[in-house]
Amino acid sequence: MAAIIEVENLRKSYGSAVAVDGISFTVQAGECFGLLGPNGAGKTTTIRMLYGFTPRESGRLRLFGTDCDGAWRSIKAKIGVCQQEDNLDPDLSVRQNLETFAAYFNIPSNLVNDRVMSLLQFTALEGREHANVMELSGGLKRRLVLARALLNEPQLLILDEPTSGLDPQSRHQLWSRLDDLKQRGLTTLLTTHYMDEAQRLCDRLIIMDQGKILIEGAPLDLIQEHVGKSVIEVIAPCSELRQVLKEKGVAYEDVGQRLIIYSNDGESLYRDLLGEHCREGCMLRPATLEDVFLRLTGRELRE
Amino acid sequence: MIGFNISKRFIRVWQRNLRVYKKTWKISFVPPLLEPLFYLAAFGVGLGGLVGVLSYGGKATAYTAYIAPALIAINIMQSSFFENTFGSFVRMYYQKTFDAMLATPLTIEEIITGEILWGATKAVIGTALMMIIITCFGLLHFPDALLLLPVAFLGGLAFACAGMVCTSIVPTIETLNLPIFLFITPMFLFSGTFFPLGNLPGWAQLFAKTLPLTHLVELCRAFALGRLSWSNLIAIAYLTIWYLITFPIAITGMRRRLVR
Numbered sequence: 001m002a003a004i005i006e007v008e009n010l011r012k013s014y015g016s017a018v019a020v021d022g023i024s025f026t027v028q029a030g031e032c033f034g035l036l037g038p039n040g041a042g043k044t045t046t047i048r049m050l051y052g053f054t055p056r057e058s059g060r061l062r063l064f065g066t067d068c069d070g071a072w073r074s075i076k077a078k079i080g081v082c083q084q085e086d087n088l089d090p091d092l093s094v095r096q097n098l099e100t101f102a103a104y105f106n107i108p109s110n111l112v113n114d115r116v117m118s119l120l121q122f123t124a125l126e127g128r129e130h131a132n133v134m135e136l137s138g139g140l141k142r143r144l145v146l147a148r149a150l151l152n153e154p155q156l157l158i159l160d161e162p163t164s165g166l167d168p169q170s171r172h173q174l175w176s177r178l179d180d181l182k183q184r185g186l187t188t189l190l191t192t193h194y195m196d197e198a199q200r201l202c203d204r205l206i207i208m209d210q211g212k213i214l215i216e217g218a219p220l221d222l223i224q225e226h227v228g229k230s231v232i233e234v235i236a237p238c239s240e241l242r243q244v245l246k247e248k249g250v251a252y253e254d255v256g257q258r259l260i261i262y263s264n265d266g267e268s269l270y271r272d273l274l275g276e277h278c279r280e281g282c283m284l285r286p287a288t289l290e291d292v293f294l295r296l297t298g299r300e301l302r303e
Numbered sequence: 304m305i306g307f308n309i310s311k312r313f314i315r316v317w318q319r320n321l322r323v324y325k326k327t328w329k330i331s332f333v334p335p336l337l338e339p340l341f342y343l344a345a346f347g348v349g350l351g352g353l354v355g356v357l358s359y360g361g362k363a364t365a366y367t368a369y370i371a372p373a374l375i376a377i378n379i380m381q382s383s384f385f386e387n388t389f390g391s392f393v394r395m396y397y398q399k400t401f402d403a404m405l406a407t408p409l410t411i412e413e414i415i416t417g418e419i420l421w422g423a424t425k426a427v428i429g430t431a432l433m434m435i436i437i438t439c440f441g442l443l444h445f446p447d448a449l450l451l452l453p454v455a456f457l458g459g460l461a462f463a464c465a466g467m468v469c470t471s472i473v474p475t476i477e478t479l480n481l482p483i484f485l486f487i488t489p490m491f492l493f494s495g496t497f498f499p500l501g502n503l504p505g506w507a508q509l510f511a512k513t514l515p516l517t518h519l520v521e522l523c524r525a526f527a528l529g530r531l532s533w534s535n536l537i538a539i540a541y542l543t544i545w546y547l548i549t550f551p552i553a554i555t556g557m558r559r560r561l562v563r
Binding site (some may be wrong): 014103 | 308310312315318319322323326398399400402403404405406407408409410562563
């Protein structure tokens, strides 16, 4: 498989603040690759450097096997981008938004109509083509942004927080569209704050913090490696429990009114605890990517 | 300043603005049609009764005929300057239109060039509409007056660039009122628009000659009234040089503002 994105030692700082601090990763063709991290981790800056919006300070960047410097115009022609903020053209209708964007890519006019129609269908926007963009709901706008990003039949789709603020129906609808695109072999790079989304969509991902990559790998491998199979949450734990866990050498996190216990042998531990230590409530659940994320990046607020 | 990445793709940005304009042309057409009517009524009929006839280029000229070309020049200045200040600022800052464009093969230079070209185009459209009304008053001398259209384009480019330079600097949209009060309004009043420059004290005349609207008014008046002279070339040269200087400043400024 050919590498679609090759990033080596990518760096960007604004004044004395380092946004992206020498990161390296590779995304293969057909992969869905996730960029995760708390606010201010450098995800959006990284993504913006990848589609040529933000000039990089140093480091090497190759897209589609081509060095980016001096080739941005032809590279951008092969990328579809869903930016984080809503930047649909409010002066134009749904259909005009797509047609105008197609013109930015110099897509021949005889192709535009077919593509617009099939993308409206793909994103379930048929019947709304003459609607004013301002009248669309958040979910519909996101779908239109996706349709717009696919106009140039990109070989790489970049999604910056594609489902922020969407209701569950819209999220699932968008996910299934992304599944379809994956089936067709489209390479996707996405950032998200939703760990279930990353776990559901990404083949591989990185978790970033303060401009650096903390870990990289497949979601399930990362969960196994950094948390274990299961997690037990104990509400209002007594102090003996902490002692017991320390003696057993089990990893746990103390969040005040709640203990979060990481274990590979969750079930038997859970049975042990259930008898004597679960006064207010105990819960055994599978470990998730969110556990990995919080374990690595901490629980304190970032902004 | 060097290394502008401009292909003819900037026309796509211009087309986008034209497309939006076409949706609202019925409203956009109203000001250039009504404005000359109001001004000619107020200044021509009302004030003109007091002024009567004045001397322009050694010939007696009716006051309405004197100010009609200035109204065109003012419209050129205002329509292009406003388009590339308030219009461009809204697209850049509130609608994020430029951000969306930057994810396509368009370059920042092409986006700004397309915007400036659109500002100049609006000046030409407005001029054509005003010419229709003013012709009804019999105040334009054809065929010379047709030269007003290319003049509108040149003047439009000059003020569009000036507007874009302001857009690249101002922190908020309210700040745009500053160049309007300090630059646009004084020119509107003191560039030989409603009274001859000769009525001003010497130093003020000299100062007025450094302002672009003075030269645009002179060109519009000469072409509208069919009084072409070689000195018009100075005004053309002035506006061309103004454009050649402000265009790269506008692009560099917008690049600094948008590319982070």
